[in-house]
Amino acid sequence: MTSPTPAEPASRRLARALREDIAHGDLAPGDKLPSERTLAETHGVARNTAREAVRILADEGLVTAEHGRGVFVRPKPPLMRFGQRRYARTLRESTGKSPFRAEVEAQGRIPRVDCTSITRITPIPEVAERLDINPETETVVRRENWYYADDEPIQVGVTYSPWSIVEGTPIADSAQMGKGSLYARFEEKGHPITTIREEISSRMPTPDEVAGLRIPDGVPVIDLTHTGYDDQDRPFEVTTFVMRADRSALDYRMPVED
Amino acid sequence: MTSPTPAEPASRRLARALREDIAHGDLAPGDKLPSERTLAETHGVARNTAREAVRILADEGLVTAEHGRGVFVRPKPPLMRFGQRRYARTLRESTGKSPFRAEVEAQGRIPRVDCTSITRITPIPEVAERLDINPETETVVRRENWYYADDEPIQVGVTYSPWSIVEGTPIADSAQMGKGSLYARFEEKGHPITTIREEISSRMPTPDEVAGLRIPDGVPVIDLTHTGYDDQDRPFEVTTFVMRADRSALDYRMPVED
DNA sequence: TAGTGGTCTAGACCACCAT
DNA sequence: TGGTGGTCTAGACCACTAT
Numbered sequence: 001m002t003s004p005t006p007a008e009p010a011s012r013r014l015a016r017a018l019r020e021d022i023a024h025g026d027l028a029p030g031d032k033l034p035s036e037r038t039l040a041e042t043h044g045v046a047r048n049t050a051r052e053a054v055r056i057l058a059d060e061g062l063v064t065a066e067h068g069r070g071v072f073v074r075p076k077p078p079l080m081r082f083g084q085r086r087y088a089r090t091l092r093e094s095t096g097k098s099p100f101r102a103e104v105e106a107q108g109r110i111p112r113v114d115c116t117s118i119t120r121i122t123p124i125p126e127v128a129e130r131l132d133i134n135p136e137t138e139t140v141v142r143r144e145n146w147y148y149a150d151d152e153p154i155q156v157g158v159t160y161s162p163w164s165i166v167e168g169t170p171i172a173d174s175a176q177m178g179k180g181s182l183y184a185r186f187e188e189k190g191h192p193i194t195t196i197r198e199e200i201s202s203r204m205p206t207p208d209e210v211a212g213l214r215i216p217d218g219v220p221v222i223d224l225t226h227t228g229y230d231d232q233d234r235p236f237e238v239t240t241f242v243m244r245a246d247r248s249a250l251d252y253r254m255p256v257e258d
Numbered sequence: 259m260t261s262p263t264p265a266e267p268a269s270r271r272l273a274r275a276l277r278e279d280i281a282h283g284d285l286a287p288g289d290k291l292p293s294e295r296t297l298a299e300t301h302g303v304a305r306n307t308a309r310e311a312v313r314i315l316a317d318e319g320l321v322t323a324e325h326g327r328g329v330f331v332r333p334k335p336p337l338m339r340f341g342q343r344r345y346a347r348t349l350r351e352s353t354g355k356s357p358f359r360a361e362v363e364a365q366g367r368i369p370r371v372d373c374t375s376i377t378r379i380t381p382i383p384e385v386a387e388r389l390d391i392n393p394e395t396e397t398v399v400r401r402e403n404w405y406y407a408d409d410e411p412i413q414v415g416v417t418y419s420p421w422s423i424v425e426g427t428p429i430a431d432s433a434q435m436g437k438g439s440l441y442a443r444f445e446e447k448g449h450p451i452t453t454i455r456e457e458i459s460s461r462m463p464t465p466d467e468v469a470g471l472r473i474p475d476g477v478p479v480i481d482l483t484h485t486g487y488d489d490q491d492r493p494f495e496v497t498t499f500v501m502r503a504d505r506s507a508l509d510y511r512m513p514v515e516d
Numbered sequence: 517t518a519g520t521g522g523t524c525t526a527g528a529c530c531a532c533c534a535t
Numbered sequence: 536t537g538g539t540g541g542t543c544t545a546g547a548c549c550a551c552t553a554t
Contacts (some may be wrong), residue, residue, distance in 0.1 A: 009523060017464075023518045035539060051540085059317060059475070061462045068532030079459060087514040150334070154539050197511045201337060202478050202503040204319045207277075217317070220460050220478035220503070245460040247349035253455045254512035256345040267542060293520060304544045309521085326523050326551030 014053035022062055029075035033063060034113055036071075061218035061246065075217070078107060079249040080154065087183060087193050087228070098181045112148040116176035119132045120163060129161045130197075130227045130238045138232050139163045141172050152214045155243040165189055165236055181230075186237065191230040198252070199225040202245060213244055220245045268303050272311035280320055280331055283300040287333035291321060294329075319476035319504065332474070336365060337507040338412065343443060345451050345486070356439045362407045372405040373433035378421060384417045386497045388455075388485045397421045411471045415491050423447055423494055441486075444495065449488040456510070457483040460503060471502055477505045 008016075022028040034042070039050035054071055057063045065071045086099030087229035104111035112127065119142050143159045159182070168170045171185050183193050205221045215221070222239040266274075292300070295387040297308035309470035312329055315321045317425045323329045344357030362369035401417045417440070425428045427443050441451050463471065463479045473479070482499040 011523075016465075037539085046527095048526090049524060052523080054540095060464070061460065066533090067541060068538085069534095070539060081457075084512055084514055091513075159525080193514050195511060195513050197509070199339075200458060200480075200508040200510075201506075202480050204317065204476050205479065206318070207274075217461050220462065221462050222458075247364060248459075250458040250511060251455070252458075253453060254342055254510060255453050256342055256347075256451055269542075293522085304546095306545090307543060310542080312521095323521060324552090326519080326553080328520060328552095 002124045011049050011052035012056065014039065014043055015048060015056040018057060019060075019062065022057075027073050029073050031073045033073070035069040035217065058217045061216075069185050074246075077247070080104065080107065080149070080247055081251040083251040084196060084198075085171040087196055089183075089187070089192070091182070095169045100147050104154075109149040110151075112151065112157065114146045114148070115143060116143070116146055116174070117144045118173060120172075121159060126225075127238050130225070131160065131164055131235050133164060141166050143171070149247075152247075153244075155241050156209075156213065157239050157241045159239040160235055161186075161237040165191065179185070182237075184232075186228070191228075191234070193228045194231045195229040195233065196211070197227040197229070198250070199227075200250065205242075209242060213242070215244055216246075221250075222248055222250070224250070261489060268301070269310035270314065272297065272303070272308060273299055273314040276311065276315060277318075277320065280315075285290070285331050287331050289331045290330040291331070315452050316475045319474075322474045332504075335505070338362065338365065338407070338505055339507045341509040341511065342454060343457075345454055347441075347445070347450070349429075359407050363411075365407070366407075367407040370409065372404045372406070373401060374404055375402045376400070376431060376433070378430075384483075385496050388483070389418065389420055391420055395468055399424050403430070406453040409504075410505075412505050413499050414467075414471065415497050415499045417495055417497040419444075419495040423449065442496075444486070444488075448484075449492070449494040451486045452489045453487040453491065455485040455487070457485075458508065463500075464485070467500060476502075480506055480508070482503050482508070 010163045018027070018033065019141050027033065031041070031077075034056065036047055036050045036054060039053070040047040043050065050121050054063065054065065058065060062074060063071050064074050067164050071135040082099065082103065098113065100113060120139050121142050122149065123131065123133065125135065127140065131140065133140075140160045140162055145159070146153060146155045147155045147157065161171060163172070165186075166189070169185050169189060170176065171182065188195065201223045202224060205215050205219075208216060209221060214219075222241070222243045222245050226239045226241065227235050228237045229235050276285070276291065287341075290327065291297070294305050294308045294312060297311070298305040301308065310437060312323065312410065320332060321329050322332050338361050340357070340361065356371065357479065358371060359369040363427045378397050379400050381389065381391065381393050381398045383393065383397075385398065388414075389398065391398075394436065398418045398420055403415045403417070404411060405413045405415065419429060421430070423444075424447070427447060428434065429440065429443050437482045444451065460478050461481060463473050467473060467479060471479075479501070480503050481502045484497045484502065485493050487493050
């Protein structure tokens, strides 16, 4: 007695129609959608139903609502791509600037990196494990960095390194790292970065991250835990990054081990 | 005259309360939330408002609604981790099975890989560019694979390789790759996989992906474009993966080039 | 059959933005 | 000021799950 495929709800039908308009370019990136009230009237539904359709698209990351202005097709700006070159000594020495700055400038945007806090703490288990230290007897220095392009926050990085290594260096207490930045200082202390491990996952942002990184609805974050090893294969720093996934991508090239 | 911080909306307040219950373990993974109607009554709001609160949590990936059953705190199963070892010859030769199978079995789950289509096509520009071929004169073989753990779809992979390389091999026309799988066949044709490039991004799934991979609300996908290079640094295959981000992670270890 | 989530209506008021 | 999205209400019916 029941029909095999129940009728598609009005909100999804409307969402599908708008999605196709976007896919076909009838609604181009940056374009403003009709207002919720207009959509409701022209499609013969209640405003809440039109609103639900818009929300479906927002959850897919296709549109962004701006309070008081309207709903807009989200433009797809080029992604900033980060790979292992960000740790190469040649890059450090030739430009003297960090790979984040290089990548952002390559896109014609203005980079900024703020070190917002430097503290000495007892490491959490995930960090202690990767640094191969005893969390009950050893402390680490925690440096929190915020990365911006044109004042738009792109990623947050938190670097942990053993106190025994960074004691007395700018890493332990200065926001200014000097020429060649962080990894030049590690190298001076006998820890040239030689191998890296990158653990990558993705998820929806927490409310704090939404606020801090100003992340629109429907945009996930990339969660990256980076571990640096020196020429004797000793881990000496762990950095966790949280990146806006609509602004960031990762790009690695590596040998296949046998 | 206006208060500096407008009152928090009731739906967000309720969402925050529930979020804290989850964080504190009062609501453990797998637990059922009170019904929307119960939440509405106990918090003195309309059902739609309680529903909105639940939706906020679903969009964050914290809970999953099951029609007719209730809303449940989403358990966090261990992630399946994939790295460059998945391409190592030693792994191929010692186990004879693909790294996906090995990883899934390591978690006590039953792997399955279905090759759902093999076609010969004109490559799209992104693929042609990575394979360094002329899309107007060369064709590629497209193999689509679906990967399951305990019959739960985890990822989709689409492999493209030049017809000139795979012509006459099982890669071009057989769902069965034989011992050592795909990369053993490439090696036999003079293309041992030596270097890989991995381009990683993340986004919300399309409606097709939601349906195909049975992805719950609030779960992004990891989008991975993999390129394989042989011992003469010639690219010979490109594979694009779409993975459920709540089931998959990537884990690479690589040297830093100077 | 009872209880759950899924969808929808018609209306209201608020907060934000541009003019 | 008028138009926009953001939130909320009180009610309704449908579809799914379990008993």
